[in-house]
Amino acid sequence: MEYFKEREAEINGSLLAVLSGENLLFLGPPGTAKTLLAKNVCQSIEGGNFFNYLLTSFSTPEEIFGPLSLKALEEDEFRRKIDGCLPTAHLALLDEIFKASSAILNSLLTILNEHKYHNGREIVDVPLLSVFGASNELPEEDESLEALYDRFLFRYRLAYIQDDENFRSLLFRTLGDFEPAVQISVSQIEELRASAENLPVDPDVELIITELRRALQLREIEISDRRWKKVVQVLKVAACSSGCPTVDRTMALLLQHMLWNLPEEREAIRKTVFELVVSGGISTEKLRLDAGDLKAAISIALINELPIGTVCDSCGEEFSLRQEVEAHHNMHPNHSYKLKREGDSRIYPYDNLIREIDSLQESSGKTAALSPAQKEVFENEYEDLAGRLKGVKKRFEKERELLRDLMEANIWLSTLDRNEALLLHDTRSEELSEIEGLMKEIRSVLGLQIRPSGHVEAEAEVNAEVKAKVPVPDSSSSSAGFMKGLGSRFKLR
Template sequence: AERARLQHQEAKVGHLVLALTAPRFRKTWRPLAAAGVDPEQLRPAALRSLGGFFAAAESRAEAELLERCAAVLPSRSGTPLPGLGAAFKAITQGLVERSVEAKLLLLAALSGEHLFLLGSPGTAKSLLARRLSQVCEGSFFERLLTRFSVPEELFGPLSLQALEEDELRRKTKGYLPEADVAFIDEIFKANSSILNALLMILNERCFDNGDQRVPVPLWCAAAASNELPDTDELDALYDRFLLRRCVSRISKRSVQSFLRLTLDEDVEDANGDAQPHVKPLLSMEDSVDLQKRAKKVEFPDSLLEVVAELREFLAEEAEPRFEVSDRRLAKAVRLLRIAAAAAGGTRVIESDLLLLRHVFWDREPAQGQLVVEWLLRRFADSGSGQKAWGFLLEGLQTRLRHGARGPALEAVRRDLGSLDEAATEAMQHLLQVARDAPTEVLTLPDDAEGHLDRFFWLTSTERRQVAELGQRATKDAESLRELLKETHVLAQTVALEEHKEREELLWQRLGVQQEEEVKTEVRYDEWGDPI
């Protein structure tokens, strides 16, 4: 097959090398790789050894494509944030199916945001927040709100001593204005007398105490409710929680594990085995430093375009629709940079955008799954143009078969150049997606998803989906590479100035009929005159 394709009369060793190193036979590459031979580097040398125009043209094409592929490098990864893995382990210890909630709580704290948890009572929501305060060795404030809650429950009682001095000031020690971590249950029961001060604490990290505006040390607040807001006044409070998560009860398959962990924990408590932290695993200072480092994390324009397209999809096509506010959109891209930096990344990659499932939903938690499906489909479709480019190449080949000459030949040359440029950009994008995907799929249970690497924030399911996406991107990139090789060979062929040589080579490559002198048969009528 290789001999016939290159228009050679007899088979040589070089043809065998080309067959063994063909991309469709990657399994045969392993012995070569084990011997220290790079099959991709071997192909151009084998082509050069065979001689002939097409072998030389393919050799040049292979070498050029190798350079273009080598220009695509995996995104550099550094060391994940120190203490992140230990903090995750401390928060999830003894808990089952709460790894996602723990990661979101850590991400909210590291990014200076807050987490909203939707779900029924008894699903360890307050326990997660309490453990976050233990991670940072900070003060913890917890309160259950009702329709009749008063400001004193959250912000502290009025100071009697201040009242004697004709001042309205609160005693905030032990209350929300002096807490490092807070958990507010049934937050949408908050009334108008609480809302303004609560919004200021959550958004601006300050509190008006009398005639003074004082900063608050709040690192992160987690709020919970078993219902969503039903008024515009509460919508403003809801929007302050950038990260959102619907917490379900433990699944049937994990109940036995949960019960066993509960019994084992009772034994540890009785034996006094729990060891206190020598120092905070993570702190507010770590968050500030991380946010500064995140400003140096690259956010590619192509991924910003994807985020913009996702916002448009949610607003115009999704069911139910969701209008992402400008503030939420801006905070979302900032959150992605911080998440990438915490996992040791220097560049935001496609898999980071899956975190948007916890940001871009409003009234229906199912909108989050819709976000994941749209993103995976969008990333998989980024190379779908190769079908159109395949049709374009076939069209150019057909034009050449029909004898494109003069201005038509110049048009074919231009179109081959345009196809080469567009397909190369797509191939490099697909290679980037493939090289930024995990190379191994970890089969971890839901309660053990703490593998500290570049994909720390992903669940096991998401990691598998991204790995499969990378595998598909690799295959699509290989298909585009073959298309580009044929495009290069045709471009070199039509670039020949010698008309007869060009026609001969095109006939060999495409079956183009060469021009022949047309002999017209002269016929005569019955009187001997030519017709």
């Protein structure tokens, strides 16, 4: 990007945080352009006031909220002169935010929660669209700081520039002052939020969020209901500002920046989000495991089938399965056995019987057969699994084009996100081919015939549904026009 190297996701997140009215936290070392980025984003707001301050443990409320009004004190009133301070800003960057003193923290929480500031007897409406917090490290265990941390919905971990070419460009190429190509007014932002309120959410997005919440709970990552509610509203704003008619599942890729509590959780959450979005909330990994389990179960059952009828010489009980003989032996370790074949009257102790059975199984060269009851159970499991696989495969066959078109319409995704989603889709398609191979093996063992698909009409319906879901952005809307103009300056695409 022209002004901010390797900061595409952070720029997208900063703009979306402002439009959706949420706060954003930059976690990382100093010198990573946090202040410059926040200041330039503020320039894109028509008439926007920017407030920036570096907090320390010795910072006083006067530095953040303004000095005491001497004139008010003469009238026995406690009031601050807030002009030019945080209570009058549209966008603020508070560096080292977790070092704020308790005196600052109490008022800060009220501003973040309610956008209100108690200035003496007066309650002031704070025009803040978003507060950008920055810190080198996460707060220590402290209830007040944890409450502050929870108010930052967007979270980004910043690092120094990694690419050599980007590093050289930063050092040796001079750029002019940043000037936004287009600006958006506060009233337009409010209109965007109002329009986003009633934007419908696709069913597969509901499924993705539900499955994601379950996956996070299994990892003992708890997200409050309040944050989940905010997340959905952000996705609506993202879709509305992209000109999309609904919140489609590519919007859910943005969840990777809003759900982690600790930096070490980021990668696991990102991976889970991408897997659910690409597969529409369906786990292809579970399909593969289920197919493998079914094949293994059939193999075990076939090995378990005795090659020849066996009867207990001591009590006369007959067996057709190895596990039945084993269970009988455990109950009656002294019993002996006979094989039900003509001209054979030998009596076998248990150990000798097992060796003879293994020898017969090996020398027969015949595929062991399943009992009718077993075959029926396995066939039902196969048909259920085949139906699930067919549904997923049908979706994947035409989905790459759909996924690409949806992501092109989604202005908030970084190039890295787009490429990774398409790569993962290709990987999942390969996995489906492997699962199909497993299913063919299972079908062969069960002796099932390949049934003609006969699903041409069904596939046509699916394809029609796919095309219908590709959004047509409304470039005439003020928000879409703003994002196009702003994107050309920040180079969002």
